[in-house]
Amino acid sequence: MTATTNRRVVLVSHPKGKPTAENFRIEDAPIPTPGDGELLLETLFLSLDPYMRTRMNGTATYAAALELGDVMVGGTVARVEQSNHPDWKEGDVVVAYSGWQSFAISDGSNLRRVDPDSAPVSTAVGVLGMPGFTAYAGLLEIGQPKAGETVVVAAASGAVGSVVGQIARIKGARAVGIAGGPEKCAFVKDELKFDAVVDHRAPDFAEQLAKACPDGIDVYFENVGGQVLEAVKPLLNNFARIPVCGLMSHYNDAGAGASIDLSLTLFKSLTVRGFLQNEFVERLEPTFLKEAAGWIKDGSLRYREDIVEGLDKAPEAFIGLLDGKNFGKLVVRVAE
Amino acid sequence: MTATTNRRVVLVSHPKGKPTAENFRIEDAPIPTPGDGELLLETLFLSLDPYMRTRMNGTATYAAALELGDVMVGGTVARVEQSNHPDWKEGDVVVAYSGWQSFAISDGSNLRRVDPDSAPVSTAVGVLGMPGFTAYAGLLEIGQPKAGETVVVAAASGAVGSVVGQIARIKGARAVGIAGGPEKCAFVKDELKFDAVVDHRAPDFAEQLAKACPDGIDVYFENVGGQVLEAVKPLLNNFARIPVCGLMSHYNDAGAGASIDLSLTLFKSLTVRGFLQNEFVERLEPTFLKEAAGWIKDGSLRYREDIVEGLDKAPEAFIGLLDGKNFGKLVVRVAE
Numbered sequence: 019m020t021a022t023t024n025r026r027v028v029l030v031s032h033p034k035g036k037p038t039a040e041n042f043r044i045e046d047a048p049i050p051t052p053g054d055g056e057l058l059l060e061t062l063f064l065s066l067d068p069y070m071r072t073r074m075n076g077t078a079t080y081a082a083a084l085e086l087g088d089v090m091v092g093g094t095v096a097r098v099e100q101s102n103h104p105d106w107k108e109g110d111v112v113v114a115y116s117g118w119q120s121f122a123i124s125d126g127s128n129l130r131r132v133d134p135d136s137a138p139v140s141t142a143v144g145v146l147g148m149p150g151f152t153a154y155a156g157l158l159e160i161g162q163p164k165a166g167e168t169v170v171v172a173a174a175s176g177a178v179g180s181v182v183g184q185i186a187r188i189k190g191a192r193a194v195g196i197a198g199g200p201e202k203c204a205f206v207k208d209e210l211k212f213d214a215v216v217d218h219r220a221p222d223f224a225e226q227l228a229k230a231c232p233d234g235i236d237v238y239f240e241n242v243g244g245q246v247l248e249a250v251k252p253l254l255n256n257f258a259r260i261p262v263c264g265l266m267s268h269y270n271d272a273g274a275g276a277s278i279d280l281s282l283t284l285f286k287s288l289t290v291r292g293f294l295q296n297e298f299v300e301r302l303e304p305t306f307l308k309e310a311a312g313w314i315k316d317g318s319l320r321y322r323e324d325i326v327e328g329l330d331k332a333p334e335a336f337i338g339l340l341d342g343k344n345f346g347k348l349v350v351r352v353a354e
Numbered sequence: 355m356t357a358t359t360n361r362r363v364v365l366v367s368h369p370k371g372k373p374t375a376e377n378f379r380i381e382d383a384p385i386p387t388p389g390d391g392e393l394l395l396e397t398l399f400l401s402l403d404p405y406m407r408t409r410m411n412g413t414a415t416y417a418a419a420l421e422l423g424d425v426m427v428g429g430t431v432a433r434v435e436q437s438n439h440p441d442w443k444e445g446d447v448v449v450a451y452s453g454w455q456s457f458a459i460s461d462g463s464n465l466r467r468v469d470p471d472s473a474p475v476s477t478a479v480g481v482l483g484m485p486g487f488t489a490y491a492g493l494l495e496i497g498q499p500k501a502g503e504t505v506v507v508a509a510a511s512g513a514v515g516s517v518v519g520q521i522a523r524i525k526g527a528r529a530v531g532i533a534g535g536p537e538k539c540a541f542v543k544d545e546l547k548f549d550a551v552v553d554h555r556a557p558d559f560a561e562q563l564a565k566a567c568p569d570g571i572d573v574y575f576e577n578v579g580g581q582v583l584e585a586v587k588p589l590l591n592n593f594a595r596i597p598v599c600g601l602m603s604h605y606n607d608a609g610a611g612a613s614i615d616l617s618l619t620l621f622k623s624l625t626v627r628g629f630l631q632n633e634f635v636e637r638l639e640p641t642f643l644k645e646a647a648g649w650i651k652d653g654s655l656r657y658r659e660d661i662v663e664g665l666d667k668a669p670e671a672f673i674g675l676l677d678g679k680n681f682g683k684l685v686v687r688v689a690e
Contacts, residue, residue: 079621243616257633262620280579280612283628284598285415290626292619297593 021060021353024049025329026119029084032076036270036340041074042090042333050123057103057124059096059114061352064329065143066092066336066344067177068241071269090118090332093143094352095132113142118332120352136311138323144347145321146310148295149177152263154306155298157182157239158189160261160291165190167236170227170253172196172246174206174215175322177347178263181310182239183212184319191237194230196246198342205345210320224249234258242267243276251278254286262292270340322346357396357689360385361665362455365420368412372606372676377410378426378669386459393439393460395432395450397688400665401479402428402672402680403513404577407605426454426668429479430688431468449478454668456688472647474659480683481657482646484631485513488599490642491634493518493575494525496597496627501526503572506563506589508532508582510542510551511658513683514599517646518575519548520655527573530566532582534678541681546656560585570594578603579612587614590622598628606676658682 023046030043052058073084073091084091094117098110103126106112113130116122132142144150163169169186173179174195183193183206195206195215206215214230216223227249234255240247244267254260260278268275278290313319324346326335332350339348359382366379388394409420409427420427430453434446439462442448449466452458468478480486499505505522509515510531519529519542531542531551542551550566552559563585570591576583580603590596596614604611614626649655660682662671668686675684 079617240616247616262616265617265620268617276616277613278616278626280576280583280598280614280626280628281415281601281604283626284601285628287628287630287633288626290614290616290619290624292616292621292623294623297623 021049021120023047024119024121026089026117027329027332028087028089029074030086032086033071033074033270037071037074037333037337039333039337044330044333049121052100052102052123055103055125057098057106057126058100059094059112059116059122059124060099061094061096061116061120061122061329062111062354063095063140063143064092064118064332064350064352065094065148066326066332066339066348066350067149068264068266068269068339070336071340091115092117093148094122095139095142096122097353111139111142113147118329120329137314140323140325140349140351141321143349144177144323145181145314145319146307149347150181150310150321151299151303151306152295153178153181153239154185154310155295155302156261156263156293157185157237159298159302160289160293161186161237161239161259163189163191163237166192168192168194168231168233169237169239170194170196170231170235170250171239172218172242173266173342174210174212175202175345178241179239180206180210180321180346181319184210184313186237187211187213188313188318192233194227194235196227196242202345205322209322218246228253237261239263240265240276244268247276247278251282254282254288256286257288258286259289260291262290266340324348326350328352357385357456359383360455360457362425362453363665363668364423364425365410366422368422369407369410369606373407373410373669373673375669375673380666380669385457388436388438388459391439391461393434393442393462394436395430395448395452395458395460396435397430397432397452397456397458397665398447398690399431399476399479400428400454400668400686400688401430401484402662402668402675402684402686403485404600404602404605404675406672407676427451428453429484430458431475431478432458433689447475447478449483454665456665473650476659476661476685476687477657479685480513480659481517481650481655482643485683486517486646486657487635487639487642488631489514489517489575490521490646491631491638492597492599492629493521493573495634495638496625496629497522497573497575497595499525499527499573502528504528504530504567504569505573505575506530506532506567506571506586507575508554508578509602509678510546510548511538511681514577515575516542516546516657516682517655520546520649522573523547523549524649524654528569530563530571532563538681541658545658554582564589573597575599576601576612580604583612583614587618590618590624592622593624594622595625596627598626602676660684662686664688 171182241264243265577600579601
């Protein structure tokens with residue numbers, strides 16, 4: 019530990035539409051001192067994820083809203099700096115939810131131990147963390163792809179989408195990815211080995227998607243909404259499943275949202291299911307961690323990280339994330 | 355068999371909005387003659403159900419559209435008049451899908467034998483038939499009510515809704531029904547023993563529904579759409595389930611439909627699942643028939659039939675059904 023203050027990023031105003039740098043304040047506070055049974059955690063990596071936008075509006079969604087002056091929330095990989103807790107010792111690396119700050123106090127609950135030798139620790143908030151698990155649980159529990167079926171996912175080079183498509187392929191399904199721009203599309207096709215990829219910036223995007231799904235769509239893993247959803251709807255097969263994991267293209271809109279006609283769900287016997295990964299953690303996380311580690315080892319699950327250096331860069335990187343400017347799982351390196 | 359012709363009702367024009375008598379023609383045709391391996395069926399009861407409206411538009415939905423000149427489709431209770439099929443003999447009573455006509459030829463497939471001694475045979479297209487099974491399968495397979503949860507259903511005095519609420523209660527859940535007018539509401543509360551009932555014609559319907567659901571809604575069995583759906587949305591609990599069985603209030607609208615925001619599904623982890631009872635028949639119908647017969651016997655499943663006399667009355671009765679004019683399961687007595 020070399021830092022002498024707790025650098026942190028707090029919310030100072032609710033964004034109207036896209037967040038701007040002015041919604042955040044970077045400030046320094048004293049490093050807190052752990053009490054009896056507590057730990058001091060130093061953040062190594064901060065995960066930046068689209069859902070954070072929904073917490074900034076001042077209105078509760080599935081989670082309590084952030085209040086002005088609160089430290090921005092977020093998953094972190096952290097190192098135990100001091101421990102007054104029998105289960106943890108200095109130097110342990112953990113996954114925590116300590117937010118956009120360089121230090122935090124924990125009572126030891128809701129921490130997950132990370133083995134620094136098995137994979138780069140940053141993956142514990144990426145492919146081997148919440149985004150990877152979101153993809154795994156949503157796809158397998160709700161999407162339930164069968165061999166030969168077609169699975170479509172947007173933001174396919176991103177933290178969740180990349181895992182959705184690759185697990186779909188592991189299960190014998192056809193993975194069709196949607197990404198923005200030739201570079202990301204090439205990555206999805208050539209590195210992640212999706213069966214097909216479509217650029218959502220193409221003027222004939224809907225036609226291209228239809229061409230990429232000649233047998234229709236059996237699973238649409240929904241993480242964006244917007245024009246992708248509209249292009250997907252006419253291609254859905256009877257009994258298609260739509261796990262709804264996020265609606266990134268709408269997080270900056272106050273009003274107009276993505277919706278689905280109940281007549282479509284009726285006439286096609288669709289399943290639409292919103293979910294948060296939390297509900298599956300207890301039952302499935304251990305299996306996920308074991309399976310995903312195996313898939314990474316045997317090369318069937320690849321990942322790409324977009325690492326931003328320094329907590330001060332978090333607001334800018336987060337704003338870019340909502341515009342799709344990152345390329346791979348976006349994490350901030352907060353300390354070495 | 356006393357009739358000398360096959361009276362039948364055919365579609366002669368596609369309705370714009372509500373169907374009118376002019377969309378139908380009542381005509382007489384020769385009674386058909388069964389060939390080798392075939393049966394001649396005489397219709398005893400014709401079931402009238404809201405879904406039929408969706409078949410009249412000339413556009414395919416989940417089922418092929420009716421063409422002009424086609425006999426209207428529908429489930430029937432019929433008696434075997436002549437049999438050239440080894441499995442069936444004259445006098446057998448069956449459930450068939452012979453449509454709005456007094457006679458039909460069958461090859462023996464897709465018939466279900468009815469025991470005329472166990473219950474009035476008309477129930478084979480009602481509480482012990484497709485509507486009852488729709489309620490059973492949709493509620494138990496998709497709605498999955500747990501003891502103490504709140505189940506809401508509209509058209510609660512009708513063929514499907516009445517069974518939904520009563521099975522919900524059998525499973526220990528709280529049943530809240532919605533019906534139109536004091537007479538139907540009293541029937542739902544006093545005869546069907548729902549825990550609460552709300553009149554959708556009340557000017558403060560949404561407030562009354564909220565009051566009737568103090569712990570929110572865990573299962574909304576969707577069969578109407580419209581204002582009921584809108585009043586239900588804010589009351590839905592996290593992890594609520596919405597089996598979508600029908601959208602009666604929209605069948606006469608060409609355009610505007612019922613829809614659900616994906617952000618609502620996301621923030622409340624909702625399950626929305628359109629279904630047709632067909633998909634569950636093979637697996638669940640035998641159990642349903644056994645269970646439902648038992649519930650009728652022990653008084654926990656009650657039903658009411660609205661019997662219209664004569665096939666000529668079918669168009670008028672069907673038009674009234676879409677306006678909620680029937681009271682109980684609507685069937686037409688076609689022959690004695």
